[in-house]
Amino acid sequence: EFAKEKLTTLMLEYPKPSGIILGYGTAGFRTRADILPWIMIRIGLLASLRSKVKKACIGAMITASHNPEHDNGVKLIDPYGEMLDQSWEVYANNLSSLDDNIHVLWDYLETLMTQLNVQLNDKSTVAIAYDTRQSSPLLSNIVKNAAEILNTNIMNFELMTTPQLHYTVRCYNDNELYGSCTEAGYFDKICTAFRKLIEARRYNLCMTSGAKPAEQLAIDAANGIGAQKLVYLNQRLSDLLTIEIFNDGTKGHLNEKCGADYVKLYQKAPDGLPLTNYPKYCSIDGDADRLIYYFIDENQRFHMLDGDRFSVLFASFISNKLKEAKLMDQVKMGVIQTAYANGSSTNYIVNTMNVPVACVPTGVKHLHHKALDYDIGIYFEANGHGTVLFSDNLKSKVKAAIEDQNRTDEERLAASQLRVFIDIINETVGDALADLLATEAILCLMNLSIEGWLHLYNDLPQRQLKVAIKDRTMIQTTDAERRCIAPAHLQDCIDELVSKYSSGRSFVRPSGTEDIVRVYAEATTQVDADKLADDIRKIVEELTK
Numbered sequence: 210e211f212a213k214e215k216l217t218t219l220m221l222e223y224p225k226p227s228g229i230i231l232g233y234g235t236a237g238f239r240t241r242a243d244i245l246p247w248i249m250i251r252i253g254l255l256a257s258l259r260s261k262v263k264k265a266c267i268g269a270m271i272t273a274s275h276n277p278e279h280d281n282g283v284k285l286i287d288p289y290g291e292m293l294d295q296s297w298e299v300y301a302n303n304l305s306s307l308d309d310n311i312h313v314l315w316d317y318l319e320t321l322m323t324q325l326n327v328q329l330n331d332k333s334t335v336a337i338a339y340d341t342r343q344s345s346p347l348l349s350n351i352v353k354n355a356a357e358i359l360n361t362n363i364m365n366f367e368l369m370t371t372p373q374l375h376y377t378v379r380c381y382n383d384n385e386l387y388g389s390c391t392e393a394g395y396f397d398k399i400c401t402a403f404r405k406l407i408e409a410r411r412y413n414l415c416m417t418s419g420a421k422p423a424e425q426l427a428i429d430a431a432n433g434i435g436a437q438k439l440v441y442l443n444q445r446l447s448d449l450l451t452i453e454i455f456n457d458g459t460k461g462h463l464n465e466k467c468g469a470d471y472v473k474l475y476q477k478a479p480d481g482l483p484l485t486n487y488p489k490y491c492s493i494d495g496d497a498d499r500l501i502y503y504f505i506d507e508n509q510r511f512h513m514l515d516g517d518r519f520s521v522l523f524a525s526f527i528s529n530k531l532k533e534a535k536l537m538d539q540v541k542m543g544v545i546q547t548a549y550a551n552g553s554s555t556n557y558i559v560n561t562m563n564v565p566v567a568c569v570p571t572g573v574k575h576l577h578h579k580a581l582d583y584d585i586g587i588y589f590e591a592n593g594h595g596t597v598l599f600s601d602n603l604k605s606k607v608k609a610a611i612e613d614q615n616r617t618d619e620e621r622l623a624a625s626q627l628r629v630f631i632d633i634i635n636e637t638v639g640d641a642l643a644d645l646l647a648t649e650a651i652l653c654l655m656n657l658s659i660e661g662w663l664h665l666y667n668d669l670p671q672r673q674l675k676v677a678i679k680d681r682t683m684i685q686t687t688d689a690e691r692r693c694i695a696p697a698h699l700q701d702c703i704d705e706l707v708s709k710y711s712s713g714r715s716f717v718r719p720s721g722t723e724d725i726v727r728v729y730a731e732a733t734t735q736v737d738a739d740k741l742a743d744d745i746r747k748i749v750e751e752l753t754k
């Protein structure tokens with residue numbers, strides 16, 4: 210009853226605005242920060258219940274990623290550092306939709322606890338962290354207060370990137386087998402691995418061509434949390450990597466005309482980062498889980514390297530090492546893409562690299578889930594969010610290879626490089642900082658310049674359009690969103706149009722985040738891609754009138 214009283218007080222302090230409907234989507238709960246406090250109560254309660262059920266620490270990350278400063282949101286993190294299991298999204302949505310009435314809410318909690326077979330005083334632990342938004346400390350405090358009502362032990366990590374919290378939750382729950390459960394532990398793990406991987410390589414290069422200067426990089430930190438975290442990389446790795454940090458939050462606004470999302474969308478450099486004489490540039494997003502590279506060639510042309518490029522780079526490095534270590538035929542490796550992946554990247558991975566590609570619906574959870582089917586599952590969304598998952602089987606094969614005295618030095622070296630590379634990767638979720646170090650390590654070990662990376666294959670020209678229709682649920686898709694099953698005849702029309710273009714490909718899907726339908730088209734020339742997209746748009750409008 211004491212708990213119920215406390216909850217009443219908290220609810221009175223942060224009432225639910227009338228008429229508000231908020232769903233737990235791929236980004237958790239996310240909307241304008243000023244209308245979020247009430248949902249933080251409910252998410253705090255849910256995190257606590259989840260922790261009781263799993264008998265493990267659950268994470269709650271307060272961020273709205275690449276969205277503007279005035280937005281915020283919250284996402285829960287499951288015990289192994291992965292996103293909240295889909296089956297619990299229902300509870301999140303139920304809690305969200307309940308009236309702002311203590312008795313209603315309390316009844317629901319009691320029903321849920323009975324159903325889940327947990328008690329109010331069962332132990333629970335929730336790890337909280339937040340990004341640099343002004344609204345974040347208040348919102349995180351509400352999550353804390355709500356969870357504490359259900360007897361929860363809170364670990365508040367305050368300012369962290371989203372991937373850092375995922376990592377921390379994982380470490381806490383597996384007794385620090387994955388790494389030590391602090392920010393220092395995180396940096397230690399990725400920086401030590403990076404250093405190991407490239408120091409040997411640089412030593413060899415020095416012997417042949419003299420001392421090599423540190424690799425230079427200019428990074429747009431989106432005026433977000435990444436800026437202060439990149440400073441650690443600088444401190445620890447300055448002899449190997451010189452990172453100049455732009456958009457560090459001292460002048461500009463969070464994600465405003467900057468960040469990975471902006472660069473990807475507008476295909477141009479962000480404000481606040483002059484394209485001067487750096488060989489390479491990067492943008493991360495507001496919570497540092499996305500990464501995009503770009504550069505200017507000698508003809509002053511802008512080139513961008515997005516998620517598809519990371520997939521190709523990571524897959525070629527890993528498959529080279531597997532071949533060198535003679536482990537290739539003992540493990541199952543695959544790349545996971547969505548329909549948005551450029552057809553050239555898929556073609557290169559499948560036909561040049563001989564690595565299988567799986568296609569899944571849009572959304573990180575689908576990619577991550579599919580990646581678990583492989584010993585090495587590499588996934589990136591075109592927007593620059595992605596990582597690599599390594600199975601226990603793979604890890605023990607690699608370890609055995611390193612220790613196997615019957616193998617050649619070359620084989621064992623490749624296996625140990627692979628083992629060290631695994632330590633750079635944040636396997637829980639896409640991580641801009643970890644992906645940055647992994648990319649730099651690969652470029653160094655493969656002796657590839659950024660131009661060389663770009664020229665591994667040529668993208669097919671593509672076009673994306675947004676189409677507003679009266680009801681986007683009229684469009685239904687199948688086959689990882691690559692084919693439409695409703696409205697009738699739409700797919701036949703698409704097939705017919707596509708067949709008229711060389712290397713033509715197109716699909717239509719309802720957006721999960723906006724009230725529109727997205728059209729994607731690619732073809733051999735930009736003119737054709739544009740025309741194909743426009744033809745498809747007309748058909749969509751016609752058939753959904």
Ligand code: 16G
Binds near residue numbers: 236574592720
């Ligand atoms: C969400 C997804 C992102 C996806 C985007 C597609 C997560 C964490 N985020 O932001 O992966 O690319 O939605 O949006 O899963 P759309 O449905 O509007 O095209």
Ligand code: ZN
Binds near residue numbers: 496498
């Ligand atoms: Zn993000």
